[in-house]
Amino acid sequence: MNLYEQKWNELADIKDELAQRDWFMGTSGNLAIKVSDTSSHFYVTASGKDKKQRTNEDFLLVNLEGLPVEDTNLKPSAETLLHSAIYRQSNAGCSLHVHTVANNVISELYGENGQVEFQDQELIKAFDLWEEDAVLTIPIINNYASIPRLAEAFKEHINSDKGAVLIRNHGITVWGRNGFEAKKLLEASEFLFQYKLKLLQLTGGKN
Ligand SMILES: CSCCC(=O)C(=O)COP(=O)(O)O
Numbered sequence: 001m002n003l004y005e006q007k008w009n010e011l012a013d014i015k016d017e018l019a020q021r022d023w024f025m026g027t028s029g030n031l032a033i034k035v036s037d038t039s040s041h042f043y044v045t046a047s048g049k050d051k052k053q054r055t056n057e058d059f060l061l062v063n064l065e066g067l068p069v070e071d072t073n074l075k076p077s078a079e080t081l082l083h084s085a086i087y088r089q090s091n092a093g094c095s096l097h098v099h100t101v102a103n104n105v106i107s108e109l110y111g112e113n114g115q116v117e118f119q120d121q122e123l124i125k126a127f128d129l130w131e132e133d134a135v136l137t138i139p140i141i142n143n144y145a146s147i148p149r150l151a152e153a154f155k156e157h158i159n160s161d162k163g164a165v166l167i168r169n170h171g172i173t174v175w176g177r178n179g180f181e182a183k184k185l186l187e188a189s190e191f192l193f194q195y196k197l198k199l200l201q202l203t204g205g206k207n
């Protein structure tokens with residue numbers, strides 16, 4: 001198996017796992033993986049597909065401008081520019097975007113603050129925050145209809161090879177050095193969102 005096939009399969013396996021969690025409702029979500037650390041090409045999901053299905057047309061290869069680099073009828077994800085921004089500004093190798101009810105509700109509850117914080121929660125260690133009083137801050141940006149405008153707002157928050165950004169009433173985009181790390185951060189974020197919502201429900205909004 002060559003490198004391209006390996007990366008295709010890695011992304012397809014991640015897609016299957018996220019689909020099992022039902023994180024691709026209504027064709028939402030998009031995923032990307034770099035072909036190698038030194039390449040400026042990455043696979044991205046084709047736009048508008050049912051990401052719960054596994055097919056030979058799930059991904060296409062694009063450059064850092066988000067343009068296909070091979071002959072194809074497939075259209076790159078409408079949100080490819082966000083993935084491009086990650087690979088331009090960091091050494092990340094994989095980026096994942098999903099819409100869930102939990103990430104949408106959290107983004108709306110804390111949208112005016114421009115960020116949501118998590119403290120005293122074991123799972124913030126997924127973001128390498130090991131200190132006892134460490135705080136995980138996830139930025140929340142407006143859901144601009146113009147994708148170039150959205151990408152501009154998103155770029156401000158890419159300052160590490162791994163991270164997460166919430167898009168208000170839209171979804172979350174996470175990135176990591178590889179597929180394993182990106183999936184770990186996505187799962188940890190969704191755990192934290194679900195935990196906070198549950199706690200808010202049980203305490204009548206006092207947390
Ligand atoms: C029906 S979901 C609206 C578009 C979106 O937010 C998304 O994540 C999926 O778009 P894509 O072009 O990547 O299929």
Ligand SMILES: [Zn+2]
Nearest residue numbers: 028029170171
């Ligand atoms: Zn989306």
